[in-house]
Amino acid sequence: MSGRANGHRSNDSIEELRRENAQLRRELEQSEAERRRIDGERARLERELARVKDELEAARRAGTRQAAPFSKGAPKRRPRRPGRKPGADYGRQGHRRPPPVVHEVYDVPLPPTCLACGGAVDETHVAAQYQEDLPLVQPIVRRFDVHVGRCDACQQRVQGRHPLQTSDALGAAAVQLGPQAVAVAVSLNKQFGLSFGKTATLFRDRFGLTVTRGALVRALHRAAAQAQPTYAALCETVRMSPVVVPDETGWKVAAVLHWLWVFATASTTVYAIRAGRGFADAAAVLGADFAGALSRDGWAPYRQFTQAAHQTCLAHLLRRCRLLQIDHPRARFPARVAAVLRHALTVRDRAAAGTISTHGAAVARGHLIAQLATLLEQPGTIPDVQRFARHLDVEFTAVFSFLFDPRLDATNWRAEQALRPAVITRKVCGGGNRTPRGADTQQVLASVLRTAQQRGLDTADLFGTLLRAPTPIVSPALFPSAPSVN
Numbered sequence: 001m002s003g004r005a006n007g008h009r010s011n012d013s014i015e016e017l018r019r020e021n022a023q024l025r026r027e028l029e030q031s032e033a034e035r036r037r038i039d040g041e042r043a044r045l046e047r048e049l050a051r052v053k054d055e056l057e058a059a060r061r062a063g064t065r066q067a068a069p070f071s072k073g074a075p076k077r078r079p080r081r082p083g084r085k086p087g088a089d090y091g092r093q094g095h096r097r098p099p100p101v102v103h104e105v106y107d108v109p110l111p112p113t114c115l116a117c118g119g120a121v122d123e124t125h126v127a128a129q130y131q132e133d134l135p136l137v138q139p140i141v142r143r144f145d146v147h148v149g150r151c152d153a154c155q156q157r158v159q160g161r162h163p164l165q166t167s168d169a170l171g172a173a174a175v176q177l178g179p180q181a182v183a184v185a186v187s188l189n190k191q192f193g194l195s196f197g198k199t200a201t202l203f204r205d206r207f208g209l210t211v212t213r214g215a216l217v218r219a220l221h222r223a224a225a226q227a228q229p230t231y232a233a234l235c236e237t238v239r240m241s242p243v244v245v246p247d248e249t250g251w252k253v254a255a256v257l258h259w260l261w262v263f264a265t266a267s268t269t270v271y272a273i274r275a276g277r278g279f280a281d282a283a284a285v286l287g288a289d290f291a292g293a294l295s296r297d298g299w300a301p302y303r304q305f306t307q308a309a310h311q312t313c314l315a316h317l318l319r320r321c322r323l324l325q326i327d328h329p330r331a332r333f334p335a336r337v338a339a340v341l342r343h344a345l346t347v348r349d350r351a352a353a354g355t356i357s358t359h360g361a362a363v364a365r366g367h368l369i370a371q372l373a374t375l376l377e378q379p380g381t382i383p384d385v386q387r388f389a390r391h392l393d394v395e396f397t398a399v400f401s402f403l404f405d406p407r408l409d410a411t412n413w414r415a416e417q418a419l420r421p422a423v424i425t426r427k428v429c430g431g432g433n434r435t436p437r438g439a440d441t442q443q444v445l446a447s448v449l450r451t452a453q454q455r456g457l458d459t460a461d462l463f464g465t466l467l468r469a470p471t472p473i474v475s476p477a478l479f480p481s482a483p484s485v486n
Contacts, residue, residue, distance in 0.1 A: 099130055102130070110123055137207045139207060139209045142164065146159050146170065147159065161470065164178075166467040167222070177216075179463060179464035180460055180464060182220070182222075182223055183223075183462075185199055185203075185220065190421075190425065190445045191446075191459075195429070196213040200212060200216060220445065222467070223463060223466070228444060230444075230448055230478060231443070231444040234269075234447050234451055234478070238285065241268065243293045243294075243407050244263050245264045245265070245296065245412050245413075246282060246294060246302065246412075247412055247418075247419055248262070251422075251426065251433075251439075252426075252432030253432055253433050253436060253438075253439045254433075254435060258439070259273070260273050260419070261273070261274060261282065262415050262418045262419055263286065263415075264415045267451070267455055268454065269418050269450040270451075273433070273439040273440075273442060277299075277301070279301040279304040279305075289307055292309070293308060293309040293408055294308050294311070295313070295402075295410075295411070295412050295414075296312065296313065298313070303394075309408075310398035311401040311409070313410075313411045314341050314345065317341055318341055320334075320388055321341075322334075325338075333375065333378075333385050333388075333389065334388070337388075337392065340372050341399075343364075344368050347368070347403060361403065365404070368400060372400075376392060418450060421446070422446065425446075448475070452477070455478070457478070458477075461477065465477065
């Protein structure tokens with residue numbers, strides 16, 4: 001009897017265990033389903049977060065883009081009058097000064113009677129009014145009667161060349177653009193970003209000079225070929241400069257992504273269009289052993305110039321501080337770093353103005369270095385802020401270099417400004433150049449134009465000299481020691 005009872009109890013226990021096992025399996029399946037749902041929701045939220053971050057970054061870039069739309073958002077209902085407001089705080093009243101040279105003088109007598117009432121008019125004084133105008137421009141057409149002969153000794157063809165000629169071409173290529181016209185076309189396209197079509201229209205409508213877009217393109221290629229030795233000399237000048245400010249931006253060559261590099265000094269600027277954005281591309285211009293000083297942004301390849309002194313751009317660091325303050329308003333690290341950087345700029349300005357002694361500037365510099373080092377020890381727990389702190393730690397030795405060497409700029413503004421004309425050209429020309437030859441022409445002519453502008457030179461005379469040279473030469477205007485044109 002007891003055996004059968006024990007058997008019943010064993011069967012009941014097994015059945016209970018089976019039910020419990022089935023219940024656990026159902027709960028496990030439910031847990032797995034819930035886990036999969038949570039994982040899917042988390043993945044969806046991560047994708048949504050990435051999308052929102054991309055949109056936020058795109059909106060930020062659109063707000064600071066050089067060629068942003070003229071109007072942003074809805075207009076104000078009651079906009080304030082533009083310009084300075086009248087009153088005691090207006091400042092100096094500006095006006096155009098009388099021109100130093102007057103080419104034409106016209107006498108403007110009084111009318112015989114008053115135009116209002118018809119009464120007699122008595123003259124009280126004579127006042128001067130000036131009018132500055134542009135002359136009507138008509139093209140100058142020169143014909144060169146080129147004498148052609150043959151050498152009695154070697155039977156080689158020989159022809160004469162006038163100092164005003166820019167080419168020896170005859171026959172189908174006998175009609176050419178003169179050096180002044182080519183110089184204007186170079187400035188309009190490479191300096192002011194005017195397309196070849198619009199340049200041709202301007203030549204036709206305002207100068208009476210009919211030229212096709214293709215002819216302008218070929219003329220600029222010839223100008224670049226004549227300026228090639230000058231470009232090489234500019235690259236050598238930058239390579240030997242004590243301080244260089246580099247930067248780079250995207251550029252297309254034959255619809256393929258390249259990079260437009262700029263290397264700027266106080267008196268020289270060199271552009272280089274390269275296929276890459278790495279150290280080798282920068283070293284192709286500066287040289288891998290460049291031993292001067294670089295005022296640059298935080299792009300990592302610049303740090304590979306190990307023999308150079310470095311100054312990282314404080315404007316870029318301050319911008320990152322502002323963005324972090326917007327994204328993470330509770331984080332204290334970005335605001336404290338920004339305060340240290342702004343204090344460093346104040347010390348620089350006071351040292352330049354002479355309101356702080358050399359010893360005082362050195363003491364302030366030491367305090368700033370110590371403050372930044374202390375901040376980097378505790379950046380907080382926010383990943384974006386920690387990432388910024390790691391970047392500052394890598395750039396630490398290059399943050400305050402401008403306080404040690406007054407020649408260094410605290411920002412890379414020279415390179416940023418040098419890139420602006422190129423950015424305009426990029427928008428006009430569909431992102432860059434259509435051919436590698438066009439890219440070479442772009443970098444050569446843009447470098448010569450920008451450097452001439454920095455040095456206050458007349459680009460028309462400069463290119464006129466280069467174009468009239470029988471063979472490519474180094475520009476005597478940019479390099480006075482260069483050999484003159486015969």
